[in-house]
Amino acid sequence: MTDVNTDVERLSQNKSFGGWHKQYRHQSAVLNCSMRFAIFLPPQASNDNPVPVLYWLSGLTCSDENFMQKAGAQRLAAELGIAIVAPDTSPRGEGIADDPQGAYDLGLGAGFYLNATQPPWAAHYRMEDYVLQELPALIEALFPVSDKRAISGHSMGGHGALTLALKNPQRFTSVSAFSPISNPSRCPWGIKAFSAYLGNDREQWLAYDSSELMRNSPQGEHLPALVDQGLADDFLSNQLHPETLEDAAQASNYPLTLRRHEGYDHSYYFISSFIDDHLRFHAQYLVA
Amino acid sequence: MTDVNTDVERLSQNKSFGGWHKQYRHQSAVLNCSMRFAIFLPPQASNDNPVPVLYWLSGLTCSDENFMQKAGAQRLAAELGIAIVAPDTSPRGEGIADDPQGAYDLGLGAGFYLNATQPPWAAHYRMEDYVLQELPALIEALFPVSDKRAISGHSMGGHGALTLALKNPQRFTSVSAFSPISNPSRCPWGIKAFSAYLGNDREQWLAYDSSELMRNSPQGEHLPALVDQGLADDFLSNQLHPETLEDAAQASNYPLTLRRHEGYDHSYYFISSFIDDHLRFHAQYLVA
Numbered sequence: 001m002t003d004v005n006t007d008v009e010r011l012s013q014n015k016s017f018g019g020w021h022k023q024y025r026h027q028s029a030v031l032n033c034s035m036r037f038a039i040f041l042p043p044q045a046s047n048d049n050p051v052p053v054l055y056w057l058s059g060l061t062c063s064d065e066n067f068m069q070k071a072g073a074q075r076l077a078a079e080l081g082i083a084i085v086a087p088d089t090s091p092r093g094e095g096i097a098d099d100p101q102g103a104y105d106l107g108l109g110a111g112f113y114l115n116a117t118q119p120p121w122a123a124h125y126r127m128e129d130y131v132l133q134e135l136p137a138l139i140e141a142l143f144p145v146s147d148k149r150a151i152s153g154h155s156m157g158g159h160g161a162l163t164l165a166l167k168n169p170q171r172f173t174s175v176s177a178f179s180p181i182s183n184p185s186r187c188p189w190g191i192k193a194f195s196a197y198l199g200n201d202r203e204q205w206l207a208y209d210s211s212e213l214m215r216n217s218p219q220g221e222h223l224p225a226l227v228d229q230g231l232a233d234d235f236l237s238n239q240l241h242p243e244t245l246e247d248a249a250q251a252s253n254y255p256l257t258l259r260r261h262e263g264y265d266h267s268y269y270f271i272s273s274f275i276d277d278h279l280r281f282h283a284q285y286l287v288a
Numbered sequence: 289m290t291d292v293n294t295d296v297e298r299l300s301q302n303k304s305f306g307g308w309h310k311q312y313r314h315q316s317a318v319l320n321c322s323m324r325f326a327i328f329l330p331p332q333a334s335n336d337n338p339v340p341v342l343y344w345l346s347g348l349t350c351s352d353e354n355f356m357q358k359a360g361a362q363r364l365a366a367e368l369g370i371a372i373v374a375p376d377t378s379p380r381g382e383g384i385a386d387d388p389q390g391a392y393d394l395g396l397g398a399g400f401y402l403n404a405t406q407p408p409w410a411a412h413y414r415m416e417d418y419v420l421q422e423l424p425a426l427i428e429a430l431f432p433v434s435d436k437r438a439i440s441g442h443s444m445g446g447h448g449a450l451t452l453a454l455k456n457p458q459r460f461t462s463v464s465a466f467s468p469i470s471n472p473s474r475c476p477w478g479i480k481a482f483s484a485y486l487g488n489d490r491e492q493w494l495a496y497d498s499s500e501l502m503r504n505s506p507q508g509e510h511l512p513a514l515v516d517q518g519l520a521d522d523f524l525s526n527q528l529h530p531e532t533l534e535d536a537a538q539a540s541n542y543p544l545t546l547r548r549h550e551g552y553d554h555s556y557y558f559i560s561s562f563i564d565d566h567l568r569f570h571a572q573y574l575v576a
Contacts, residue, residue, distance in 0.1 A: 014552075272363070
């Protein structure tokens, strides 16, 4: 995608660690609705010095704000000279399909970073194309950033980061995740979302299952990958299945580092405790 | 206060930087209502190694959660071995007086860290005694902490930290604030709150005005004091008056360092950018 509508409205800006946190609204052609995103620009960013970008994908119910307010990533990102972009987690607004029961794990706030094929979702739920194509094109047109990109995320966003990176290794230098939904084809959150968005043909689901993708990833397309998982995470045994991802990595000899952390849960208290490790991990590949 | 009811209910706990963030509910005798507070215990804290405590007082509309979720203080507090305690900003619950118009700057969420003398506030609004006496007694009875205390806060909580420290220098090693309401007797927020809580005798207000207190502080009762103020703060010219505090410090030769920061606003993006400086400042006096 080279043509992107660069009309944006700035909603807020806050100086942060010598850089800037800014929120914008724009009309997404891919999602066919108005979308909000946030960017953190480190102090080094300038037209003469475009900086690399870490894309952060948030979990169920989140918006662009959770990570920017709670992860504590700006301190080290400012030091390392890395921009961070946080999109929303689904299309939103009037006329956008939502779960009729208002469930937190389907519809608004639960886009699962895929392109839906089923009604009523297919009209707007194309978060895969949005995050992979339209948003980076917009970011790279508007801001002093390079085309070096890394991707990370939490829970549903960890699933998003892993699947987008595994399917498009040429787009990213590296991938990481906190507490990702690693095998959505076989967990309740994934089965519910994939049934609705992709239909009942389970073959279609495998293109959005990071364990499947990692197991089948050809040697030449491997990216450095870091995953952190808390062992006191309430969703660990039922929803996340890191052991399946680990098995897949072993089968394909994928360069995955998966770390388990005693006592940590699914919250931003966990993410903030280890976000510096993720930033330093990505910086090895993003910052020349 | 030596007798304190140590019955508490733990509401949540999250491992954070090797330590723990925990929220509790307890019945406050001083406020005559149920109150929530949060504590961050660094990994060093144990019965054999009680750690000092930084009390953090939040601003208008906040609870114990804002600082714990957004300030990014745990990383360095864990490294330095400092506990952090965040009380709520007012009494709360059924039967607690609130502003009839539901204003954000009076009543619930706006206790101003004073002991109210006027009806209907006097029955519960005694945040000064709560933060100064009851809460530390409870904290020191329940947790592996020492009686070394520092105090800091933001906006209304910066006012609270400065006034409590200036009136009770023997209770604290050091005081700091972000964007404090420095001269509440002469700004709209302060005039509204003090009129309601303390009545119309302005002489009574001076006991809760940090500029007045600092101007009259005797040499032997000075504490190391650090204040940070953003210059893009929307409330700077109308509500905060750091220049009055600075004049007061000069008049009494008070050891105040007041720093102004170009571009920073009133938000947690400002606080998180400089919280490490405050932690290191307090650590000089808290950590032997």
